Amino acid sequence: xxxxxxxxxxxxxxxxxxxxxxxxxxxxxxxxxxxxxxxxxxxxxxxxxxxxxxxxxxxxxxxxxxxxxxxxxxxxxxxxxxxxxxxxxxxxxxxxxxxxxxxxxxxxxxxxxxxxxxxxxxxxxxxxxxxxxxxxxxxxxxxxxxxxxxxxxxxxxxxxxxxxxxxxxxxxxxxxxxxxxxxxxxxxxxxxxxxxxxxxxxxxxxxxxxxxxxxxxxxxxxxxxxxxxxxxxxxxxxxxxxxxxxxxxxxxxxxxxxxxxxxxxxxxxxxxxxxxxxxxxxxxxxxxxxxxxxxxxxxxxxxxxxxxxxxxxxxxxxxxxxxxxxxxxxxxxxxxxxxxxxxxxxxxxxxxxxxxxxxxxxxxxxxxxxxxxxxxxxxxxxxxxxxxx
Amino acid sequence: xxxxxxxxxxxxxxxxxxxxxxxxxxxxxxxxxxxxxxxxxxxxxxxxxxxxxxxxxxxxxxxxxxxxxxxxxxxxxxxxx
Numbered sequence: 001x002x003x004x005x006x007x008x009x010x011x012x013x014x015x016x017x018x019x020x021x022x023x024x025x026x027x028x029x030x031x032x033x034x035x036x037x038x039x040x041x042x043x044x045x046x047x048x049x050x051x052x053x054x055x056x057x058x059x060x061x062x063x064x065x066x067x068x069x070x071x072x073x074x075x076x077x078x079x080x081x082x083x084x085x086x087x088x089x090x091x092x093x094x095x096x097x098x099x100x101x102x103x104x105x106x107x108x109x110x111x112x113x114x115x116x117x118x119x120x121x122x123x124x125x126x127x128x129x130x131x132x133x134x135x136x137x138x139x140x141x142x143x144x145x146x147x148x149x150x151x152x153x154x155x156x157x158x159x160x161x162x163x164x165x166x167x168x169x170x171x172x173x174x175x176x177x178x179x180x181x182x183x184x185x186x187x188x189x190x191x192x193x194x195x196x197x198x199x200x201x202x203x204x205x206x207x208x209x210x211x212x213x214x215x216x217x218x219x220x221x222x223x224x225x226x227x228x229x230x231x232x233x234x235x236x237x238x239x240x241x242x243x244x245x246x247x248x249x250x251x252x253x254x255x256x257x258x259x260x261x262x263x264x265x266x267x268x269x270x271x272x273x274x275x276x277x278x279x280x281x282x283x284x285x286x287x288x289x290x291x292x293x294x295x296x297x298x299x300x301x302x303x304x305x306x307x308x309x310x311x312x313x314x315x316x317x318x319x320x321x322x323x324x325x326x327x328x329x330x331x332x333x334x335x336x337x338x339x340x341x342x343x344x345x346x347x348x349x350x351x352x353x354x355x356x357x358x359x360x361x362x363x364x365x366x367x368x369x370x371x372x373x374x375x376x377x378x379x380x381x382x383x384x385x386x387x388x389x
Numbered sequence: 390x391x392x393x394x395x396x397x398x399x400x401x402x403x404x405x406x407x408x409x410x411x412x413x414x415x416x417x418x419x420x421x422x423x424x425x426x427x428x429x430x431x432x433x434x435x436x437x438x439x440x441x442x443x444x445x446x447x448x449x450x451x452x453x454x455x456x457x458x459x460x461x462x463x464x465x466x467x468x469x470x
Contacts, residue, residue: 101457103447336427342397357451366417366455367403 070106075190082186085111085169093164093173093285096192100361106193111169116162118176118285120310120320127293127312131274134267134295141243141265141272144223150269152219152300155339158230159305159327160214163284166323173285181316185286196361200281201235202354206258209275209292210283212237216327217339219298219305226264226271231339241273248276256280256290270299284323289315296325303329391415393436400426402436402461404444406454417455418444431469440464 068087072078081087088096091109099107124130135141144150165173170189174182191197200207207215215237218229224244230237241262248254248261260278264271273296280289291313298307307325311317330337353372357363365372392403400420405413420426436442441464446456460470 101447332428334427337424340397340424361450363451364419366453369453 068106069186069189069193072190075186076183079182082174082182083171085113085171088170088189090169092167093170093189094161094166096170096189097164097197099192100195100197105195109169110167111172112167113169113172115167116165116324118165118168118172118321118323120322122310122320122322124320125312127274127276127295127310130295130310130312131272134272134297135265138265138267138272141245142268144266146223149221149223150266150271150300152221152305154303155217155330156219156305156327157330158215158217159307159325160210160216160309160323162323162325163210163214163309165285176285176317176319176321178316178318181286188282188286191360194360196359198356198362202362206281207235207237208281208283209259209278209294210281210288211235212239212259213296213309213325214283216305217330219327221271229339231341236341241271243271248274260292260294270297272297284311285321286316288313291315298325303331390436390440390442391438393438395423395426395433397423400431402442402444402458404442414454416444417453418446418458418461419455420458420461426469429469430467435469436461436463 066081066086067078068081068089069075070089078087088111089106089108090111091099091107092111095107095109095111099105122130124133170185173185177185200211212228212230215230215235216228216239217231218227220227220229224242226241226243228237228239228241237259239259239262241264243264243266245265246263248263254261254277256279257277258279258281260275262273262275264273266272274293275296276293278288278290278292278294280292281287288311293312294309295312296307296309298305300306305325305327307327309323309325311321311323353365355363355365390402390404392401394401394403399422402418402420404416404418406416407413420431421429426432443462445459445461447459448456460468462468
């Protein structure tokens with residue numbers, strides 16, 4: 001659902017931006033619930049107040065100072081400012097992704113330059129070289145038995161929330177990218193500034209490799225294989241990591257896959273993973289190509305699975321990029337919060353209920369709107385046949 | 390409230406609202422995911438058709454009668470956010 005900009009004035013931009021709870025929205029994005037504290041951003045009480053609020057359709061945009069991502073009419077002409085935090089009003093990429101949920105346009109962000117290092121600390125030029133060095137350091141890897149395999153049981157909260165640059169302002173992402181992908185990145189930031197977001201899951205498309213890493217919840221370790229699972233709203237992710245020394249598929253049988261192909265080994269209590277054949281998609285710092293390869297390292301420390309991932313894709317990144325990972329154990333034992341399987345078509349339907357409207361904003365059809373159909377209705381096939389006649 | 394749909398990907402409320410001209414309009418209020426709403430204390434029977442509830446929400450930008458909830462005060466006075 002498009003979140004309104006119209007019901008607010010834009011003269012007094014609040015700086016307070018409290019967040020409360022993470023969840024996965026219908027776009028399949030990891031979200032925080034934004035509860036604006038400024039009076040300017042309060043939602044509107046239904047009944048009479050709502051009608052009044054919706055009449056604030058005047059666009060009183062603030063354009064004080066230099067052109068930025070919220071005010072520019074041609075972001076490509078601003079290339080020299082893309083590395084300036086002010087161009088993004090100090091918003092991180094994550095904050096930009098949440099713009100469509102804030103009723104005020106152009107909020108100042110809380111980005112911190114240098115909050116995390118986006119460049120890989122490793123000297124390697126390829127993921128395979130990186131992986132081989134770690135394998136050598138582990139002297140071929142630790143061969144665990146069922147008795148010695150690390151105990152990673154438990155359900156964890158997805159811990160890859162720094163993959164898109166963390167608390168760095170969006171401007172810090174730009175220097176990490178090649179000119180072509182800088183433009184793709186800023187183009188998406190501009191769309192987000194205009195509240196035009198796009199999420200793969202809204203169209204029943206997979207979230208792809210980055211989402212599977214970001215939202216991992218369970219790590220099932222056996223001597224021969226590790227499964228990484230995530231199950232919830234609009235997401236049913238599984239990764240298979242072969243630790244049985246069987247290697248990758250022969251080159252003739254390699255092709256891009258949503259989650260790629262992963263092999264790994266143990267170095268004592270640490271799992272090291274090499275993934276190739278990843279299907280190009282979006283996620284992490286920006287879009288990526290079929291040539292992306294990664295090296296991941298995971299270790300359980302108390303109630304946390306700590307990890308890191310290094311990305312190698314020379315078409316996208318000017319140097320290998322890097323992110324730390326931290327998956328915290330979910331200690332809420334309630335049965336009603338167990339993982340669950342969802343087909344994307346629950347409610348949403350295959351791209352019929354969620355659609356890109358004429359404004360370029362992802363929108364939803366409501367009951368009563370033309371072409372609305374209820375995938376959970378008593379006779380969904382009957383609904384479909386209405387449109388086929 | 391006319392209908393409460395407790396299902397994924399998002400939970401929905403439908404509420405009849407009388408506008409300034411006295412016309413009753415049915416509003417579509419989108420909430421969060423089922424797991425997310427459970428963590429906030431909302432279950433399948435928290436709201437019942439016929440309940441008088443109060444909804445704070447972000448209205449749709451295109452003027453249709455719907456929006457994304459912010460807080461809901463249930464018939465028993467309990468607030469959910």
